[in-house]
Amino acid sequence: MAKKAKRTIVTVSGVRLDKYKGDMLAVGLFEGAKGLPAELVQLDKTADGALKNVLKLGDFSGKANETAVLYTSGKVGCKRIMLVGLGQNGKFKLDGLRQSAGTAARTAEKLGVTRLGLAVHGAGGVKLSAEQAGQAITEGAIIGRYDYQEYLSEAKDNGRKDTTMQVTIVEPKASAVTGLNRGRRVGMVLGEGQNYARTIANKPGNEINPPSLAREAQKLAREVGLKCKIFDERKLSDMGMNGILAVGSGSASKPRLIMLEHKGRRTSGARKAGPDVVVVGKAITFDSGGISIKPSEKMEEMKFDKTGGCAVLGIMRAVAAMKLPLHVVGLIPSAENLPSHTSYRPGDIVRTYSGKTLEVQNTDAEGRIILCDALAYAAKMKPKAIVDMATLTGACVVALGVHYAGLFGNNAALKSELEKAAQVSGDLVWGMPSDEGYFAEMKSKIADLKNISNRKGGACTAAAFLGDFVGDVPWAHIDIAAVADTDVEKPYRGVGATGFAVRLVMEYLRSK
Ligand code: BES
Ligand code: ZN
Ligand code: ZN
Secondary structure, eight states, X not given: OOOOOOOEEEEEEOOOGGGOOSSEEEEEEOTTOSSOOHXXXXXXXXXXXXXXXXXXXXXXXXXXXXXXXXXXXXXXXXXXXXXXXXXXXXXXOHHHHHHHHHHHHHHHHHHTOSEEEEETTXXXXXXXXXXXXXXXXXXXXXXXXXOOOTTOSSOSSTTOSOOOEEEEEEOOOHXXXXXXXXXXXXXXXXXXXXXXXXXXXXXXXXXXXXHHHHHHHHHHHHHHTOEEEEEOHHHHHHHXXXXXXXXHTTSSSOOEEEEEEEEOGGGSSOTTSOOSEEEEEOEEEEEOOTTSOOOSTTGGGGGGGGHHHXXXXXXXXXXXXXXXXXXXXXXXXXXXXXXXXXXXXXXXXXXXXXXXXXXXXXXXXXXXXXXXXXXXXXXXXXXXXEEEEEOOOHHHHHHHTTSOEEEEESOHHHHHHHHHHHHHHSOOEEEOOOOHHHHHTTOOSSSSEESOOOSTTHHHHHHHHHHTTSTTSOEEEEEOTTTXXXXXXXXXXXXXXXXXXXXXXXXXHHTO
C-alpha cells in the first residue's frame, strides 16, 4: 500500500529545558566553545553534568551537523538529549540553524522519536531575531524529516501506525515565545510547500505526465483556493503555442500549459493592472532528449526535469495558504520529451507563440522551447516581474556545481532582490551574464532563432534565448539543473528532489 506522507507538527513552548517532556531534546553547541553556554547550564545540572562530561571526554566537537545522543537518568523530562553541532560561531548563518533543526529531526526520525524538543537556537551568541529563528527551525525540521516513501512497501517508519512527529521549539525566555511562534507559522507553510513540491517532483515518469500533472494542479487549486486553468493540446494549437506542442509531439501523453492564479487583496482595486509577479516553471515530466537522445547512464534522473514546474506548485500553495496580498500567477508549461515516429526532429522549424520562428537543431534543448511560449504568454499579461525556474542546462551544473543555482535576468533590481532572498532562505543563487553577445549566438541562418549554440557558456546562451521572449518586462531566470535533486544524503536532508526555489521565491514575494 502506498505510504502516506509523514506529518510534522511544530509548536512553541515556554517550558524550561530540563522540564520539557518528550522523547528527545536537541540542543545546539558551537565548535570549540569553552564550557557550556548559559542557556544549557541548568539542563546540565539536572542531568548530573552529562553534557559537560561529553565535552570533557572529547566525544563531541560541535562541527556543523555533528550529533551525539546522551541518555539521562530520570531527573530530566526527556530520556534522551541530543547535542547538535552548529559549527564555528563566527561563521554561523541563519541556514546553520535551519540545518541543525533538520539534522535533529532527521536523526530523531531514525531513532523512532515522535516527540522532539528543539532548543538548537539557545547556544549563546546566535544573533537572530526570535521570528527568524522560529521560521528557520520549523522549516529545517519539516524539510529534514522528509523522505519520499510512496512506493516502499515497508516504509522506514519503525513500525509506527501514526507517523506524525510533534516538534516543540523549547524556549524558556518568555520574551522570545511570541516571535518564535510568528516565525513558526510561516515556517510551517514554507516547509510544507517545499515538501509538497518535492513529492510531486519525486514521482516517476509513469505516474506524472503532462495531463496527470495538470490534474494534480487542479486538485491543489481546489484544496487551497486558487484559480486554475488548463490549456490542453487543442487549446494550445488554437493559441499557436507550437513550441510546447513540438516538444510534446513524440509522446502519447499530450502537452499542457497549467495556469494557477492568486488574487491577493492589494490588487483588488486596480482590476485592469497586470499581475505583480508571474512565476514560470519548466515541467518536462521526462526528458529522454527526444530524437537527439541522451546517453542511458543516469537517464532516470530526467524524471526531475519537471522540478521547476513543481516548485511553482509549491510556491502557489504557500502563496494561497498565507493569503499574500499580491496578485501572483503560476505558469507551468509541461511536455514529455520522447523519441517516436511523431516526434519533432532536428532541422524542424517551429513558429512559436511569440510569432518568432525557431530552428530546432537539437531536440534535447527542449526546455527553452516550452519556456519561450510560456514566457511570451506571461509577458502579454504585463506583470511587474517574471521569475522562471528551470532545470535548463548541464552547462550550469558544470559552471557552478551543486551549491548555487544560476541567476540570470534583464533587471538589476530584480536580480538583487532575489540575491537578498537567497541569503535569507538558504536557496543560494549566483549571478551570471546573458547579454547581447550570448544572444547573437542563438541566431539561425534560416529562422529567427535556433535552439542551441556551441558548447561554450551553455547556461548563458540558453538564458539569453529565453530573454528574447519577455520584451521589456523585468525578468529573472533561475537555472536549477544542479540543485533540483540530489543523490547525496546529508544529516539534515534526504535524497531526491530538494524543493529548491520554493523558499527562495516565497521570501522574494513576502518581502515585496
Ligand atoms: N534537462 C536538461 C538539462 C539538465 C542536464 C538538467 C543535467 C539536469 C541535469 C536539458 O533539457 C538538456 O538536455 N540540455 C542540454 C542542452 C544542450 C543540448 C544544448 C544540455 O544541457 O546538455
Ligand atoms: Zn533536454
Ligand atoms: Zn530538459
